[in-house]
Amino acid sequence: xxxxxxxxxxxxxxxxxxxxxxxxxxxxxxxxxxxxxxxxxxxxxxxxxxxxxxxxxxxxxxxxxxxxxxxxxxxxxxxxxxxxxxxxxxxxxxxxxxxxxxxxxxxxxxxxxxxxxxxxxxxxxxxxxxxxxxxxxxxxxxxxxxxxxxxxxxxxxxxxxxxxxxxxxxxxxxxxxxxxxxxxxxxxxxxxxxxxxxxxxxxxxxxxxxxxxxxxxxxxxxxxxxxxxxxxxxxxxxxxxxxxxxxxxxxxxxxxxxxxxxxxxxxxxxxxxxxxxxxxxxxxxxxxxxxxxxxxxxxxxxxxxxxxxxxxxxxxxxxxxxxxxxxxxxxxxxxxxxxxxxxxxxxxxxxxxxxxxxxxxxxxxxxxxxxxxxxxxxxxxxxxxxxxxxxxxxxxxxxxxxxxxxxxxxxxxxxxxxxxxxxxxxxxxxxxxxxxxxxxxxxxxxxxxxxxxxxxxxxxxxxxxxxxxxxxxxxxxxxxxxxxxxxxxxxxxxxxxxxxxxxxxxxxxxxxxxxxxxxxxxxxxxxxxxxxxxxxxxxxxxxxxxxxxxxxxxxxxxxxxxxxxxxxxxxxxxxxx
Amino acid sequence: xxxxxxxxxxxxxxxxxxxxxxxxxxxxxxxxxxxxxxxxxxxxxxxxxxxxxxxxxxxxxxxxxxxxxxxxxxxxxxxxxxxxxxxxxxxxxxxxxxxxxxxxxxxxxxxxxxxxxxxxxxxxxxxxxxxxxxxxxxxxxxxxxxxxxxxxxxxxxxxxxxxxxxxxxxxxxxx
Numbered sequence: 001x002x003x004x005x006x007x008x009x010x011x012x013x014x015x016x017x018x019x020x021x022x023x024x025x026x027x028x029x030x031x032x033x034x035x036x037x038x039x040x041x042x043x044x045x046x047x048x049x050x051x052x053x054x055x056x057x058x059x060x061x062x063x064x065x066x067x068x069x070x071x072x073x074x075x076x077x078x079x080x081x082x083x084x085x086x087x088x089x090x091x092x093x094x095x096x097x098x099x100x101x102x103x104x105x106x107x108x109x110x111x112x113x114x115x116x117x118x119x120x121x122x123x124x125x126x127x128x129x130x131x132x133x134x135x136x137x138x139x140x141x142x143x144x145x146x147x148x149x150x151x152x153x154x155x156x157x158x159x160x161x162x163x164x165x166x167x168x169x170x171x172x173x174x175x176x177x178x179x180x181x182x183x184x185x186x187x188x189x190x191x192x193x194x195x196x197x198x199x200x201x202x203x204x205x206x207x208x209x210x211x212x213x214x215x216x217x218x219x220x221x222x223x224x225x226x227x228x229x230x231x232x233x234x235x236x237x238x239x240x241x242x243x244x245x246x247x248x249x250x251x252x253x254x255x256x257x258x259x260x261x262x263x264x265x266x267x268x269x270x271x272x273x274x275x276x277x278x279x280x281x282x283x284x285x286x287x288x289x290x291x292x293x294x295x296x297x298x299x300x301x302x303x304x305x306x307x308x309x310x311x312x313x314x315x316x317x318x319x320x321x322x323x324x325x326x327x328x329x330x331x332x333x334x335x336x337x338x339x340x341x342x343x344x345x346x347x348x349x350x351x352x353x354x355x356x357x358x359x360x361x362x363x364x365x366x367x368x369x370x371x372x373x374x375x376x377x378x379x380x381x382x383x384x385x386x387x388x389x390x391x392x393x394x395x396x397x398x399x400x401x402x403x404x405x406x407x408x409x410x411x412x413x414x415x416x417x418x419x420x421x422x423x424x425x426x427x428x429x430x431x432x433x434x435x436x437x438x439x440x441x442x443x444x445x446x447x448x449x450x451x452x453x454x455x456x457x458x459x460x461x462x463x464x465x466x467x468x469x470x471x472x473x474x475x476x477x478x479x480x481x482x483x484x485x486x487x488x489x490x491x492x493x494x495x496x497x498x499x500x501x502x503x504x505x506x507x508x509x510x511x512x513x514x515x516x517x518x519x520x521x522x523x524x525x526x527x528x529x530x531x532x533x534x535x536x537x538x539x540x541x542x543x544x545x546x547x548x549x550x551x552x553x554x555x556x557x558x559x560x561x562x563x564x565x566x567x568x569x570x571x572x573x574x575x576x577x
Numbered sequence: 578x579x580x581x582x583x584x585x586x587x588x589x590x591x592x593x594x595x596x597x598x599x600x601x602x603x604x605x606x607x608x609x610x611x612x613x614x615x616x617x618x619x620x621x622x623x624x625x626x627x628x629x630x631x632x633x634x635x636x637x638x639x640x641x642x643x644x645x646x647x648x649x650x651x652x653x654x655x656x657x658x659x660x661x662x663x664x665x666x667x668x669x670x671x672x673x674x675x676x677x678x679x680x681x682x683x684x685x686x687x688x689x690x691x692x693x694x695x696x697x698x699x700x701x702x703x704x705x706x707x708x709x710x711x712x713x714x715x716x717x718x719x720x721x722x723x724x725x726x727x728x729x730x731x732x733x734x735x736x737x738x739x740x741x742x743x744x745x746x747x748x749x750x751x752x
Contacts, residue, residue: 135595140602144649147594164649197750198591198652322643 016189021151022047022182025115026055028158031190034086036060036077036447038070038440042090043130045117047182062447062476065468067094069440071101072466075110076444079427080402080452082235084111084165085444091118092130095176096137100434102172103141107431108256109233111170113161114138121149121178135176143171151184155191163193168201169320170233203321205336205344212332213315214348216289217247222357224280224287224312225249226272226301229256229430230294230319234338237261237423240293243342248353250361252280254295256430259420263399269361273301274565275412278372278574279364281565284309285572286360293317294338297327298431307570317341371576372562377417383556384532386410386485390417392539393455393483401453401481402427404445406438406462409491412561414457424449436465442480443472453481453543460486460512467518473548474522481542482524482550484515487557495560519550526550579634583612584656585664585735586642588627589619589743591650600627600651603644609633613666615732621744624652630733653743657735664735667707669695670720671727674702680723690716701726 019027025048029037039061041049052061064070067089074085085105089098095116105112119128135147144164148157154177161173217223231240237260244251244261250269251261261268270277272284284290290312295301302308305327313331317338318324324333334341376387390413393401399419405411405428420426427445429437442456463484473480494508519526525545529538535553542549563574590596597616604611612630619626633641638656645654674697676683687694692706706716713730 136598139595139598140606145595195750196649197747199649320647322640322647324643326640326643 016187018185019188020047020051020183020185021154021177023051024151024154024186024188025158025177025182026051026059027188028155028190029086030055030058031192032084032158032162034059034084036062037086037088038062038064038073038077038444039088040064040067040070040090040094042094042117044091044119044179045088045094045115047179048088048115048117048177061088062443062472064440065471066466067097068100068436069466069469069472071098071105071112071114072434072437072440073444073447073472074112075101075105075108075437076404076427076441077448078111078444079441079448080424080445080454081448082424083448084113084162086113086115088115089117090130091116091134092132094130095134096132098174099138099141100432102138102174104429104432104434104437105172106141106143108429109170109229110172111165112172113158113165114172114174116174116176117182118147118176118178120180122180124178134174138174141172142174145174145176147176147178148181149178151181151186154181155188156193159191159193160196163196164199168199202319202337203335205334205341209332209334210341210344211348213291213317213334214345216313216315216332217249217291218350218352220289221354222283222286222288223247223249223291223354224283224289225251225291225293226254226280226284226295227251227257227260227293228254228295230317230338231257231260232423234294234319236294236337236339236342239339239342239346241265242346243349246346246351247349248351248358249291250280250354250358252277254298254301254430255415255426255428257295258415258426260423262421263419270365271415272571273298274303275416275561275563277365277416278368278563278576279361281563281571281574282364283360285311285570287312289313289315291315291317292328293342294319296323299327302327303565303569303571303573307572368563368576376413381556383559384529384535384553385559386413386555387417388532389483389485389535389539389553389555390414390457392535394419396539396543397453397455401425401455402445402449404428404438404442404454404456406456406458407433407435408459408462409487409495409559409561410457410459410485412492413485435462438462439466439482440469440472442482443469443476443478446478446480455481455483457483457485459491460484460488460515461490461510463515464512470519470522470524473524477547479545479547481545482519482548483542484550484552485555486512486515486552487555487559488512489557491559492561494558498558498560499566515552516550524548524550526552528552528554530554579636581632581634583630583632583659584638585659585662585733586627586629586631586645586654586656587735587737587741588629588645588654589621589652590625590627591652592623592625593650596648596650599648600629600645603641604631607641609637609641613732615734617734621747624743624747628732628734653746655737655741657737661739662735662737664709664733665707666710666713666730666733667705668713668717668728668730670704670706670716670725671701672704672720672723672725674698674700676723677702683720683723686716686719690719692716
């Protein structure tokens with residue numbers, strides 16, 4: 001069986017030592033190379049926290065202000081570093097508060113290990129104080145989970161957890177450890193997991209499928225690549241670039257695939273999907289071969305499936321066999337890790353430029369530029385647009401910042417207009433659409449890549465879902481840059497109300513507090529911009545600041561995000577206004 | 578929409594707590610009713626075998642198998658039609674003992690249906706019947722007029738006519 005083990009960072013422990021289960025938890029984490037974890041203490045996890053206290057020179061614990069924040073921070077850390085993020089919580093409410101983040105990590109394939117404390121094993125099933133069936137609750141949203149009731153089971157459970165979380169198609173894993181297992185002592189020794197007989201992380205690649213894929217690509221007159229996060233998770237950016245450059249393939253990205261190829265690359269034709277770019281959406285229904293790489297044909301990408309790329313032959317490069325033919329019927333499916341399959345594909349490809357076909361993308365981009373982009377980036381109206389804020393951040397960060405966006409209009413604007421020079425630069429909640437993701441995720445992202453500028457772009461709605469994490473920034477002094485694009489509305493819902501519910505703005509107008517005062521309350525430097533003339537200086541101040549910084553920009557209240565594929569419409573019916 | 582037919586799913590798994598939840602959630606999430614479910618040991622030591630019967634289109638069936646096999650502790654899952662399997666179900670009837678002696682007809686039914694009397698005491702007797710679902714349903718219909726005190730039917734168990742390649746799979750892992 002092919003295995004893709006976690007890169008060994010630490011040695012397996014050589015000698016056996018007699019320790020408690022809780023100490024074993026911490027030693028196991030250290031053995032897995034964990035240097036930071038996010039969490040919140042409580043009764044049933046206290047023995048582990050006691051050990052974290054003793055090992056604080058080797059492993060940093062970040063106290064978030066809510067367990068949901070811990071999961072999103074762990075996600076942000078994982079997404080930017082490619083390592084496994086770790087979150088910890090107590091039983092009962094501590095554990096249930098992790099669920100949103102776990103569900104988010106599951107649908108966005110983020111490697112995360114969650115450790116929860118549980119009531120003593122003799123109390124299981126008695127409705128004990130802070131007892132909840134977290135293994136049962138988390139089952140549908142975890143890649144794997146388990147409950148540990150004996151100290152001796154801890155090392156193996158943790159080794160399996162890290163192996164499963166990171167290998168193959170990554171995902172979240174939860175280990176629930178009863179309090180008595182934490183107290184119990186045993187002979188500890190740590191062995192990393194190298195394989196599990198019932199689990200094939202990466203399916204074998206069939207050479208014939210590679211040849212068939214190459215033949216289709218070589219014979220295509222109008223090929224279109226749609227790549228997703230599989231390229232990023234497989235760390236296949238270089239192989240991917242080589243493939244599309246050799247065969248001259250116009251390439252579009254899903255929201256989670258963003259930044260795997262620099263924004264300014266000539267073959268990068270933009271984002272597909274509901275608020276994606278005009279050209280790749282329209283031309284999806286004109287291409288003759290659609291090459292999907294590490295993406296899963298989400299409904300926000302495809303629009304109406306019965307009118308999605310029906311004229312095209314579909315080639316699907318995918319690590320998860322369950323994704324093949326799930327939504328879109330493929331002509332050829334190439335199973336395997338994108339890093340390997342794309343490397344093997346390269347020599348089979350013929351050089352091509354597809355100049356005329358590529359010109360079509362440029363022509364449609366010109367249409368989108370005139371109708372949408374220039375108004376977003378170079379507005380002539382008085383109110384500030386979200387797009388011009390992004391443009392200013394692009395200029396001043398030189399496209400090197402990692403952008404962590406929340407969910408809503410600002411997210412679509414951030415993904416559309418942020419310039420990415422480096423991979424793993426677009427961290428956002430894609431599949432689950434979790435408002436409140438960005439602030440805690442930015443904390444984790446900054447800690448996962450301290451050398452990078454991390455800019456959180458958040459709406460005024462989502463910001464208030466996890467605003468308490470300002471406390472984490474205050475205490476931990478993580479120098480994240482926070483930009484709130486404030487339109488005093490739950491903007492995306494308002495846009496839908498305007499377009500599809502006759503402007504009945506049911507519960508979308510939002511009365512906001514003084515955000516600058518709140519940030520300052522946490523000793524975070526802050527300012528608010530209301531005029532275009534002040535934007536440049538404000539962004540400059542923010543980017544220059546060595547510490548955390550909060551920038552609120554009052555943007556136009558009722559701007560809409562276009563282009564847009566209305567629900568149930570075909571990708572080629574994309575609206576420009 | 579393609580036709581919904583009865584499929585027998587055979588799943589080889591590790592024997593772990595919570596796996597039932599994980600598998601049944603796959604059906605629940607898609608609003609699919611499970612007709613019957615059975616869990617037992619398999620021909621391989623330490624490996625559990627589940628037999629689940631569902632009514633689905635083949636397209637749906639393939640996708641569900643993909644989701645089942647994706648679970649970390651599932652070794653392999655297969656689906657088969659009735660024609661491709663040898664399957665049996667079994668059931669128990671609890672009936673008042675008086676009837677066994679007073680109603681000759683009952684004795685004939687037991688004989689003709691190839692069922693078996695498991696126990697008899699003063700108050701009641703218990704009949705066991707194994708067979709196809711329709712045979713069991715027929716027996717149920719025939720006994721119903723006499724009054725059934727209790728009835729229970731077990732989930733389907735099935736073996737396939739073709740060999741399963743599961744042993745080779747495990748050998749490959751151990752190699």
